[in-house]
Amino acid sequence: xxxxxxxxxxxxxxxxxxxxxxxxxxxxxxxxxxxxxxxxxxxxxxxxxxxxxxxxxxxxxxxxxxxxxxxxxxxxxxxxxxxxxxxxxxxxxxxxxxxxxxxxxxxxxxxxxxxxxxxxxxxxxxxxxxxxxxxxxxxxxxxxxxxxxxxxxxxxxxxxxxxxxxxxxxxxxxxxxxxxxxxxxxxxxxxxxxxxxxxxxxxxxxxxxxxxxxxxxxxxxxxxxxxxxxxxxxxxxxxxxxxxxxxxxxxxxxxxxxxxxxxxxxxxxxxxxxxxxxxxxxxxxxxxxxxxxxxxxxxxxxxxxxxxxxxxxxxxxxxxxxxxxxxxxxxxxxx
Amino acid sequence: xxxxxxxxxxxxxxxxxxxxxxxxxxxxxxxxxxxxxxxxxxxxxxxxxxxxxxxxxxxxxxxxxxxxxxxxxxxxxxxxxxxxxxxxxxxxxxxxxxxxxxxxxxxxxxxxxxxxxxxxxxxxxxxxxxxxxxxxxxxxxxxxxxxxxxxxxxxxxxxxxxxxxxxxxxxxxxxxxxxxxxxxxxxxxxxxxxxxxxxxxxxxxxxxxxxxxxxxxxxxxxxxxxxxxxxxxxxxxxxxxxxxxxxxxxxxxxxxxxxxxxxxxxxxxxxxxxxxxxxxxxxxxxxxxxxxxxxxxxxxxxxxxxxxxxxxxxxxxxxxxxxxxxxxxxxxxxx
DNA sequence: GTGAAAGCGCTAACAT
DNA sequence: ATGTTAGCGCTTTCAC
Numbered sequence: 001x002x003x004x005x006x007x008x009x010x011x012x013x014x015x016x017x018x019x020x021x022x023x024x025x026x027x028x029x030x031x032x033x034x035x036x037x038x039x040x041x042x043x044x045x046x047x048x049x050x051x052x053x054x055x056x057x058x059x060x061x062x063x064x065x066x067x068x069x070x071x072x073x074x075x076x077x078x079x080x081x082x083x084x085x086x087x088x089x090x091x092x093x094x095x096x097x098x099x100x101x102x103x104x105x106x107x108x109x110x111x112x113x114x115x116x117x118x119x120x121x122x123x124x125x126x127x128x129x130x131x132x133x134x135x136x137x138x139x140x141x142x143x144x145x146x147x148x149x150x151x152x153x154x155x156x157x158x159x160x161x162x163x164x165x166x167x168x169x170x171x172x173x174x175x176x177x178x179x180x181x182x183x184x185x186x187x188x189x190x191x192x193x194x195x196x197x198x199x200x201x202x203x204x205x206x207x208x209x210x211x212x213x214x215x216x217x218x219x220x221x222x223x224x225x226x227x228x229x230x231x232x233x234x235x236x237x238x239x240x241x242x243x244x245x246x247x248x249x250x251x252x253x254x255x256x257x258x259x260x261x262x263x264x265x266x267x268x269x270x271x272x273x274x275x276x277x278x279x280x281x282x283x284x285x286x287x288x289x290x291x292x293x294x295x296x297x298x299x300x301x302x303x304x305x306x307x308x309x310x311x312x313x314x315x316x317x318x319x320x321x322x323x324x325x326x327x328x329x330x331x332x333x334x335x
Numbered sequence: 336x337x338x339x340x341x342x343x344x345x346x347x348x349x350x351x352x353x354x355x356x357x358x359x360x361x362x363x364x365x366x367x368x369x370x371x372x373x374x375x376x377x378x379x380x381x382x383x384x385x386x387x388x389x390x391x392x393x394x395x396x397x398x399x400x401x402x403x404x405x406x407x408x409x410x411x412x413x414x415x416x417x418x419x420x421x422x423x424x425x426x427x428x429x430x431x432x433x434x435x436x437x438x439x440x441x442x443x444x445x446x447x448x449x450x451x452x453x454x455x456x457x458x459x460x461x462x463x464x465x466x467x468x469x470x471x472x473x474x475x476x477x478x479x480x481x482x483x484x485x486x487x488x489x490x491x492x493x494x495x496x497x498x499x500x501x502x503x504x505x506x507x508x509x510x511x512x513x514x515x516x517x518x519x520x521x522x523x524x525x526x527x528x529x530x531x532x533x534x535x536x537x538x539x540x541x542x543x544x545x546x547x548x549x550x551x552x553x554x555x556x557x558x559x560x561x562x563x564x565x566x567x568x569x570x571x572x573x574x575x576x577x578x579x580x581x582x583x584x585x586x587x588x589x590x591x592x593x594x595x596x597x598x599x600x601x602x603x604x605x606x607x608x609x610x611x612x613x614x615x616x617x618x619x620x621x622x623x624x625x626x627x628x629x630x631x632x633x634x635x636x637x638x639x640x641x642x643x644x645x646x647x648x649x650x651x652x653x654x655x656x657x658x659x660x661x662x663x664x665x666x667x668x669x670x
Numbered sequence: 671g672t673g674a675a676a677g678c679g680c681t682a683a684c685a686t
Numbered sequence: 687a688t689g690t691t692a693g694c695g696c697t698t699t700c701a702c
Contacts, residue, residue, distance in 0.1 A: 006458060008679055019689045024681060032687055051457055056679035058390035059694045075427055079420040080619060089414040103436070122386060123341060229623070258623050265625065284415060288564070288593050290600065290625050343695055354673045359697060367671055391695035394678045 007048040015048065016040040027052060066101040067311060068125040070116065072137050078106050081227070081255060082283035083300055087131060087153070090304025098312070100126070117142050127311045129153055129304075135197035149314040153307045155199040155322070164314060166306045166323040170200050173296040173327040174207025177250045177278040180294065180329055182215045184276055186248025190221030192235040192260060194252040201227075204252045204280060221246065225256050232256025236263040248335070249277045254285040257293055261334065276335035291333035299325055342383040350383065351375040362387065401436040402646060403460040405451065407472050413441050416562070416590060417618035418635055422466055422488070425639025433647070435461070452477050462646045464488055464639075470532035484649040488642045490534040490657070499649060501641045501658040505535050508631040508662040509542025512585045512613040515629065515664055517550045519611055521583025525556030527570040527595060529587040536562075539587045539615060556581065560591050567591025571598040583670070584612045589620040592628055596669065611670035626668035634660055 013023040018037050025033050026041040044050070058065055069091055071078050078084045088104070095102055105119055120128060120142050128150040130139055135157040143150045143163060152165035181189050191208045194201030205222065212219045221243055223235035232251060236259065239246060249264075251257035257279030261271050269275050271291055279286060279295035286293035306323055313320050348358040353372050360368050361376040379385070393400055404426055406413050413419045423439070430437055440454055455463060455477050463485040465474055470492040478485045478498060487500035516524050526543045529536030540557065547554045556578055558570035567586060571594065574581060584599075586592035592614030596606050604610050606626055614621060614630035621628035641658055648655050 009681095010679080020679090021681080021690080022688055025688085028681080034687060037687080051453075053394070053679050054459070055390045055393035056694090057681075059388070059394055059679080059696085060681045062694075075424055079424040079427075080417075082415075085414040085420065089410055092410055092414075101438070124389075262625065285623065288620065288623065290597065344697095345695080355696080356674080356698080357672055360672085363697080369671060372671080388695050391678090392697075394680085394695080395697045397678075 006053070007050045008053070009050070011048055012041060012044045012050050016044040062123075064123070064125045065099060066103050066125050067095070067127040067129065067308075068103045068105045068120070070120070070128050070130045070139065071104070071106040071132050072108060072116070072130075072134060072139065073106060073132050074108055075106055077228070078104075082285055083227075083253070083255075083281060083298070084131075086283060086300035087304050090301035091129065091308055093301070094305035094308035120148060121146050123148075127315050129307050129311055130156075133157060133198065134195065149311060151307050151310045151314060151320075153303055157197065157199050164310055164320045164322055166303050166310060166325070167199070168298060168303060168325045168327050170203035170327075171207040171210070173280065173298070173329075174204040174250065174252075175211045176207075176327075176329045177280065177296050178208045178211030179215075180331070181248035181250060181276055181278060181335060182211065182217070184248070184272075184335060186276055187217065188221070188243055188245050189217060189248035189250065190223070190239045190243060190246050191249065192223055192225045192232055192239065192251040192256055195226050196224060201252060204250075208250050225252065227253045227256060229255050229259040232259035233263050236260040240264075240267055246275055249275055250280075251277060252280050254279040254281040254283055254289075254293055254295055257295070257334075258285050258289045261289065261291070272333065272335050278329075278335045282330055286330075286332070289334070294330065294332045294335040296329050297327050299327070341388070342385045343388070344385070346383055347376060347379045347385050350379040397458075399458070399460045400434060401438050401460050402430070402462040402464065402643075403438045403440045403455070405455070405463050405465045405474065406439070406441040406467050407443060407451070407465075407469060407474065408441060408467050409443055410441055412563070413439075417620055418562075418588070418590075418616060418633070419466075421618060421635035422639050425636035426464065426643055428636070429640035429643035455483060456481050458483075462650045464642050464646055465491075468492060468533065469530065484646060486642050486645045486649060486655075488638055492532060492534050499645055499655045499657055501638050501645060501660070502534070503633060503638060503660045503662050505538035505662075506542040506545070508615065508633070508664075509539040509585065509587075510546045511542075511662075511664045512615065512631050513543045513546030514550075515613060515666070516583035516585060516611055516670060517546065517552070519583070519607075519670060521611055522552065523556070523578055523580050524552060524583035524585065525558070525574045525578060525581050526584065527558055527560045527567055527574065527586045527591055530561050531559060536587060543585050560587060562588045562591060564590050564594040567594040568598050571595040575599075575602055581610055584610055585615075586612060587615050589614040589616040589618055589624075589628055589630055592630070592669075593620050593624045596624065596626070607668065607670050613664075613670045617665055621665075621667070624669070629665065629667045629670040631664055632662050634662070 009020050009023050013020045022037055023041050026038050131153045133156050140156055155165050155167040193205045209219050223238045225231040225235040251260050264271055264275050271277050279293040282295045282297040286295045310320050344355050344358050348355045357372055358376050361373050466488045468491050475491055490500050490502040528540045531537055544554050558573045560566040560570045586595050599606055599610055606612050614628045617630045617632040621630045645655050
């Protein structure tokens with residue numbers, strides 16, 4: 001009859017005929033243990049179904065055994081935008097092979113005073129991945145001060161942080177999108193941007209601008225969005241008022257692009273017939289949309305797992321370089 | 336100058352001029368402490384910015400300070416289906432006012448052997464909320480055996496478990512949907528069901544059947560889906576082959592309904608002109624879809640927070656009764 | 671009502 | 687290479 005309570009390291013040691021310390025060494029892969037002892041302990045662990053008590057380990061190592069994914073956005077946004085689903089999926093998968101647990105920390109900075117900052121400073125995690133970083137977020141400062149190993153997913157707005165990051169080449173991505181529109185024959189091309197206090201938002205606007213300038217087209221049709229469907233709809237409406245002859249549109253996120261298409265339909269315009277539309281992200285919204293979206297791939301899951309790799313290396317004390325992934329366009333029905 | 340390391344209970348006690356034990360009592364709201372001591376300790380806590388060390392507390396109380404949300408589905412599904420986003424949002428919010436942490440446990444039972452079962456048996460959490468329960472999942476057995484406080488979100492397939500649950504009246508919801516189609520004048524009405532090894536799938540089929548039988552219509556046009564867009568598309572195609580004269584369709588989830596509409600369009604049929612479509616869930620897919628979806632409200636976030644309330648009470652040793660929420664139809668463009 | 675002391679399960683010096 | 691020992695920060699008897 002197996003004992004009611006979970007087996008402890010003590011039990012393992014006794015059954016293996018060694019001391020607690022040796023058992024601990026085996027479990028933590030310390031090299032200096034005899035083969036025989038190693039085998040005995042491993043057998044005991046398997047037999048007893050031993051699992052180290054996390055709380056006890058944390059208490060003594062002062063490590064949290066977890067990493068935080070920090071998202072300075074409302075839970076509403078986080079749980080509603082496919083971008084974040086992809087993010088969470090990537091992080092979850094990358095963490096699956098480690099003993100690390102994922103702690104999701106979200107909320108606008110002002111939401112609950114400085115809850116996030118307190119959490120980060122509290123030493124509750126061994127590392128952090130910061131996503132959706134805005135210009136005014138002082139997260140990078142907190143992170144630098146606490147020396148908490150951390151990496152940004154998406155280049156931080158100001159490079160001043162000197163913190164490692166993984167990003168995708170948003171500028172080129174947006175250029176690809178705009179060029180596609182131009183090659184299609186569009187001449188009156190607008191854009192609904194992402195937030196201009198985020199590097200992704202700015203880079204995508206820059207890419208769009210680059211392409212239009214190169215083609216000798218006017219770059220006046222810019223309306224700013226905030227990556228939400230509602231914001232995208234408003235921006236599109238404004239664009240239409242300013243340029244009823246709009247024939248091409250680059251929208252900085254798929255979620256906004258879907259809203260744009262709805263607005264366009266509302267105004268009696270067909271897509272891509274009257275207005276060709278290119279989105280950004282290539283998430284579920286792109287394939288669920290009618291027409292399906294021509295869009296730029298934003299490999300969020302891959303970026304997430306790369307960010308985890310990077311973070312693991314930082315936590316290991318290694319020096320790391322930022323990583324920037326390349327991207328490409330996926331042509332579907334909308335343009 | 337503040338100390339580099341976080342203040343401990345010892346520090347608080349010293350500053351308040353009491354023993355560690357008394358400080359602990361104040362923090363845990365033990366009634367037997369003098370008012371003066373209570374005030375002194377509280378002041379010290381505030382002054383020092385003291386936060387109890389979770390690991391230490393866990394170690395001694397043997398409690399995990401966390402609850403698990405158990406989803407026997409692939410991470411792909413969980414992070415892709417808006418239903419689960421709503422779930423997570425509801426749980427997160429309900430937990431915000433407690434010191435409990437959320438641990439997401441997901442994966443098909445066979446995915447990683449019996450990882451889930453091990454986790455649940457391991458005593459790593461103080462309670463569990465089980466979502467998306469299938470007929471063959473033996474989770475309820477594990478839960479009953481371990482006596483881990485738990486509640487199902489969505490009635491378990493077999494009531495045998497005697498475990499508390501919160502559910503929504505799926506049968507009535509589906510009836511509402513079918514009745515709407517009937518009142519609209521549809522006479523050849525089909526349905527794409529949810530998985531028949533889940534109570535939600537069966538209840539929704541039952542509701543559809545009830546309504547059609549009551550109206551004297553044939554109930555032969557049933558094709559089973561699995562709540563995924565791909566499954567919904569296939570089922571719709573089959574339905575169309577069997578009944579080219581289909582004029583009404585009840586789809587058991589919004590995600591599948593969107594796929595159905597795409598299939599319908601593919602076959603040259605308009606919605607709602609040729610075929611009226613009603614979905615189920617009322618999540619983001621419903622409003623992002625073109626045409627927008629007429630659908631039945633599935634108040635997942637509310638169910639989630641109710642489930643948390645229920646679980647908290649179970650953890651507190653109280654007896655609880657299952658809760659079943661009512662629902663209603665939201666009429667939009669698709670029917 | 672309060673303090674002293676034991677101990678939760680583990681790791682990490684420090685011996686040997 | 688291995689055992690002994692001392693805590694990590696907290697709660698909880700058990701005395702007083």
